[in-house]
Amino acid sequence: MGVQPGLREVAAGLLQDERLLRACAARDMGAVFRLLNARGLSTRRIAAAVEIGQGRLYDYMNGKTRVEKLALFEQIADAFHIPGELLGLARRPWEPDATPEPPTSAQALSEADGDDLVTVDAFRRADRQAGGGRLYSAVVHHLSGKVAPRLVDVASSPQVFAAAAALTETAGWMAHDSGRDDLAARHFARALPLARAAGDLPLAAHVAASTSHLSLQAGDPVKAAHWAAVGIELARRGPRLPGLMARLNTMLARAMASSRQYGPAVQALDRAHAALAVGADDENPWLSPFDDATLAGESALALRDLGQSEQALRHGEQAVALREEGRTRSLTLSRIALARIHVDCGDLDAAVGVGTELLNTSPTLGSVRVVHQLDELGQLFRQYREYSPVRDYLARFDEACKARMLLLADIVSSSRGGSR
Structure with a gap:
């Protein structure tokens, strides 16, 4: 393609920049182009490198439209030597072999576990920013092609099962976000035994909380309350994680509020706020974060169901103010x-x-x-x-x-x- 000198060097200097990593995880090529432009590459050179017109480039950079076609993602990766993994692509032909010397079994397991954590985090961050509709097939493909074969390996560590549980739960959320709650329920049902196989009680409780949420969305507050209670019991048997307990009590409060059970709902909300006041979770990397903004948003929904409009308004405004x-x-x-x-x-x-x-x-x-x-x-x-x-x-x-x-x-x- 005749890439002009200097383009790849500029991109290479950004590969450790958290802004670029976030933009790639969200597949936001407009943000990538803006970062390259800020580093001194003219829009003319960027457009020429990926073989698009400058007008189209400006549309991407200004957020008027987004790159959607696989071929253009590949073109961008190859033009600036952005590793395919960062954009959810297969390894590019120009990428060096990542394992020139065979590692020991212990090294291989350790590296795989670390890669799993990075992958789970990347999928979750991209989902939060871009929505699950266009990411669902990618996470399912990764699960079936990269994770499932390792589950039958006798040398696999429990962390492989934890990774499978976390990614399966993430797939469930993406399916839910895509409007396919039947698929979401099946993913959550599969994630729970995987978390148990990993011996990870907090992760199992985390999946129970997701199942509670889905049940509530399906209009079944009794089932939602059941799964919140299951999660609370699992969480109590594991290490103390304030954010996880806050999330579970919040789901219990939502279920009770949906059933118009004022006293139990308010008590569960109070427990959720008290738990999160202790501090956020940082001990279990497989769990999605549960923060003050999320708690405020869920509290607003619960209080609205209870008919407490003024209190719901206060929490609703707080949720918007806190949400980045x-x-x-x-x-x-x-x-x-x-x-x-x-x-x-x-x-x-x-x-x-x-x-x-x-x-x-x-x-x-x-x-x-x-x-x-x-x-x-x-x-x-x-x-x-x-x-x-x-x-x-x-x-x-x-x-x-x-x-x-x-x-x-x-x-x-x-x-x-x-x-x-």
């Missing part, structure tokens, strides 16, 4: 919940204000769950369309939804065969 911009899906879901709570409180102007912020959500966020919740929010606003600010907002909202549906038509249509 890098967590696009979480921030979007928190804003949707906050807009609903403002409507509950009768403050339509505030609801429109939050709804306006939602219009800036990336239309390429690959989350069917977000699409469905935005649809529900639109239906809620339509009940008040006689109020002119709501009517004006709905015109913009509908245009944004049309654009989103055009960009996500493939993953939305594929989800219709599964449960919502």
Whole structure:
């Protein structure tokens, strides 16, 4: 392709930059191009290197559109010598052999375990930023091709089973985010025995919490409460992890609130807040983090179900304020919940204000769950369309939804065969 001198050297200097690693994990090529440009590469040279026009490059850099085609990802990787693994690609032909000398069995297991942790973290970070709709097939392919064969190796360490459990649970969340709750339930059901096989009680409890969440989304608060209780019992038998216990008690509170059991729900929420006040988890690398922003968002939902609108509003505002911009899906879901709570409180102007912020959500966020919740929010606003600010907002909202549906038509249509 005749790459000009200096391009690969500039990219190589960024390979240890956390910003580049985050952008690659999210497959956000616009951010990659901006970093290269900031390091002195002109947009003309970048566009020429990957054989696209400068206008198209500017669209990527300005977030107007995203790279979606596999061939272009490969072109970018090869032009700047970005390792294929960083972009979810196979090893590129120019990449050196990673194992020039055969390691000992102990070294091989240790290195594989370390790679598993990196992989789990990369998939989870990409999912939080870009949504699970376009990542689900990638994690399933990795599970079947890279992880499953090692489960039958007698030399495999328990960490291989932990990695399989964590990735299977992650696949479940991606399936849920894709609107395929039937697949999500099967993944969670498979993840639990894998976590038990690893001897990792906190990871097993973590999977139980995910199953509780899915049950609640399916409208079964009794099952949700059951799985939260199972997780709490598993967590109590393992090492003390405050964030995990906070998450489990939060799910129990959500289940109780959905059943209108005010006292048990508030007590469970109080336990969740008390647990997280002790500190965050850092002892188990296989668990997804549970932070103050997540607790605030879940508390808002529970209190809304209990009819405590003013308290729900306080927690909903806190969730939006705490949620970092890098967590696009979480921030979007928190804003949707906050807009609903403002409507509950009768403050339509505030609801429109939050709804306006939602219009800036990336239309390429690959989350069917977000699409469905935005649809529900639109239906809620339509009940008040006689109020002119709501009517004006709905015109913009509908245009944004049309654009989103055009960009996500493939993953939305594929989800219709599964449960919502």
